């Protein structure tokens with residue numbers, strides 16, 4: 289008997305072995321009605337095994353699984369099927385069955401052995417075929433529908449089971465982007481109606497966009513469990529997938545986004561570089577240097593500026609000032625300290641106004657300075673010529689090397705350094 293406010297699913301310290309191999313261990317979590325939980329993790333980590341165990345299709349070596357307070361081992365197959373509908377990764381749909389017949393099989397937990405489907409079962413099947421947009425295919429043999437349509441027919445079947453819990457094992461595999469999003473949207477609607485959905489997903493960005501919670505598996509257990517932004521961090525992605533990444537909020541979509549990159553030859557961070565930028569001038573330079581394993585600092589950027597966002601995404605120590613304000617004394621001082629502490633400094637192709645003029649003056653203290661020049665200084669000078677004069681004086685200094693950002697990228701990739709002596 290389900291009661292309001294009850295936990296839908298409890299997983300109490302389970303371990304699962306297949307043959308002699310322990311696949312999962314120390315797994316505990318609880319799921320409430322209305323939660324949309326994405327299960328993510330690398331290939332072979334045990335996501336399908338976990339879902340099968342929670343459905344009672346794979347025995348647990350220790351621990352217990354409960355649905356609405358009842359241990360699943362105490363439930364009959366029919367009772368279980370009234371609690372949870374499960375869409376497996378590989379489903380063999382019987383040859384010659386129409387879409388409607390397939391969806392109607394979702395009603396079997398409610399039929400007595402002597403009964404065939406009733407009028408009401410047909411109505412329920414119809415309702416979910418409409419919901420997943422396959423009602424027009426009702427009389428078509430499932431062998432004659434597309435992969436995407438087939439997935440939606442199978443989803444309608446799972447929904448026709450009308451269970452409070454729904455488990456989906458990669459329901460979006462082999463679907464195009466539109467169908468993938470649709471399945472996630474259907475799930476979100478179902479959760480808003482009070483169901484609990486557990487979905488195995490490989491597309492982390494999509495899972496983060498739609499799921500209310502993510503469970504990340506690694507090394508046979510739960511590495512992280514929480515809201516998408518708590519689970520999808522560069523540290524967790526590195527631990528679980530061995531993936532080097534920057535995690536950030538995409539300003540265009542407003543969604544969590546991930547930038548992945550190949551790690552440089554060395555995993556230990558090498559020489560220290562300070563990047564003077566702002567207004568988006570430093571983004572590419574910061575990314576290139578970070579991916580080449582330099583230890584970075586940057587500034588003085590302005591809050592809300594993409595350079596500040598990029599620094600945040602990569603976990604780079606950045607000096608960030610208030611937008612539309614002159615660089616404050618304390619930030620100017622910190623900027624110079626970082627420049628002095630760095631092995632070399634990069635002055636990006638930034639535009640100068642009164643507010644950020646100190647960024648140009650600070651560059652004079654650099655012992656080694658690379659000046660990125662993609663556009664002539666005159667086109668970037670909003671100080672009435674003052675910045676141009678100071679910039680020209682800067683370029684006369686012996687420690688200054690001038691190049692455009694393309695040359696910078698090429699020299700960095702070549703790994704030869706920027707100076708005749710090591711940087």
Ligand SMILES: Nc1ncnc2c1ncn2[C@@H]1O[C@H](COP(=O)(O)OP(=O)(O)OP(=O)(O)O)[C@@H](O)[C@H]1O
Pocket residue numbers: 306307309311329330331332333334335336337338
């Ligand atoms: N019958 C079996 N006997 C022994 N080991 C098995 C068996 N079935 C699967 N495994 C192993 O169990 C581990 C977990 O498999 P599982 O399919 O649960 O992983 P997964 O995370 O769902 O993978 P994927 O992302 O590739 O679908 C894998 O290492 C797999 O090789």
